[in-house]
Amino acid sequence: AKVIFITQANEREEVEGDSGSLMELAVQNGIYGIDGDCGGVCSCATCHVYMEADDYAKLGAPEEVESDMLELDDNVTEYSRLCCQIPVSDEIDGMTFTVAPK
Numbered sequence: 001a002k003v004i005f006i007t008q009a010n011e012r013e014e015v016e017g018d019s020g021s022l023m024e025l026a027v028q029n030g031i032y033g034i035d036g037d038c039g040g041v042c043s044c045a046t047c048h049v050y051m052e053a054d055d056y057a058k059l060g061a062p063e064e065v066e067s068d069m070l071e072l073d074d075n076v077t078e079y080s081r082l083c084c085q086i087p088v089s090d091e092i093d094g095m096t097f098t099v100a101p102k
């Protein structure tokens with residue numbers, strides 16, 4: 001899948017991958033603002049991204065452990081996700097993810 005990240009520096013980066021999580025893909029590609037400090041176990045929120053409303057609906061609501069973690073983040077919106085919980089697959093092809101501010 002090919003996805004677009006809007007980094008914390010407001011740069012548009014297109015990256016491509018076919019396995020792992022979206023957080024891993026972002027870290028491998030040096031996407032500014034995605035740190036993945038907890039290694040993808042949903043306990044740090046340093047992989048917080050905003051999605052487009054339509055795309056968000058397509059993926060379905062996050063698991064409870066993810067929404068609980070998001071609630072602790074001051075910058076949470078209704079289209080927030082932790083991208084370590086999003087698998088890289090054809091489902092997310094063409095989607096845009098905006099890195100949330102810290």
Ligand code: FES
Pocket residue numbers: 023035036037038039040041042043044045046047082083084085
């Ligand atoms: Fe820590 Fe996603 S990498 S919550």
